[in-house]
Amino acid sequence: xxxxxxxxxxxxxxxxxxxxxxxxxxxxxxxxxxxxxxxxxxxxxxxxxxxxxxxxxxxxxxxxxxxxxxxxxxxxxxxxxxxxxxxxxxxxxxxxxxxxxxxxxxxxxxxxxxxxxxxxxxxxxxxxxxxxxxxxxxxxxxxxxxxxxxxxxxxxxxxxxxxxxxxxxxxxxxxxxxx
Numbered sequence: 001x002x003x004x005x006x007x008x009x010x011x012x013x014x015x016x017x018x019x020x021x022x023x024x025x026x027x028x029x030x031x032x033x034x035x036x037x038x039x040x041x042x043x044x045x046x047x048x049x050x051x052x053x054x055x056x057x058x059x060x061x062x063x064x065x066x067x068x069x070x071x072x073x074x075x076x077x078x079x080x081x082x083x084x085x086x087x088x089x090x091x092x093x094x095x096x097x098x099x100x101x102x103x104x105x106x107x108x109x110x111x112x113x114x115x116x117x118x119x120x121x122x123x124x125x126x127x128x129x130x131x132x133x134x135x136x137x138x139x140x141x142x143x144x145x146x147x148x149x150x151x152x153x154x155x156x157x158x159x160x161x162x163x164x165x166x167x168x169x170x171x172x173x174x175x176x177x178x179x
Contacts, residue, residue, distance in 0.1 A: 060148040065124075065152075079096040081097065083125055091168065093165055097115070099111050099136065117144045118146055124151040125155070
């Protein structure tokens with residue numbers, strides 16, 4: 001008799017647990033669907049920007065350093081360096097504005113005053129494998145910037161292509177200038 005009661009209690013507990021799990025799953029799916037950056041429930045196409053919803057990732061484009069240089073040098077784009085302040089001070093592409101990923105909140109108000117949301121923004125970070133550019137691009141798109149482009153392979157490719165850079169003057173009189 002006690003064994004039968006114990007089995008019945010275990011079945012009831014198991015049923016309650018299954019109902020609780022099912023309710024939690026349904027609630028999680030509803031919250032995910034309502035969240036603007038929710039995870040896709042089924043994979044229909046590959047998202048090339050993990051953690052960035054497709055609709056945002058489709059708002060920005062990629063280009064190479066030569067095309068970016070041509071755009072900026074003809075006055076059709078604003079170059080944005082998203083590396084940290086110290087690396088920017090050490091060297092950066094000529095004409096680049098620093099909008100560091102780490103420190104974005106502090107730097108953004110001045111950036112927003114200087115750069116129109118209609119301007120073409122060309123973003124670079126450290127180089128191959130650097131994920132800061134897509135993250136800043138996402139933030140700028142969400143903040144209303146209409147024309148955002150990421151420079152592939154970043155500052156590393158800029159330097160390798162011998163495009164103009166500003167460098168901090170090293171002790172010992174090395175080359176370069178500091179802005």
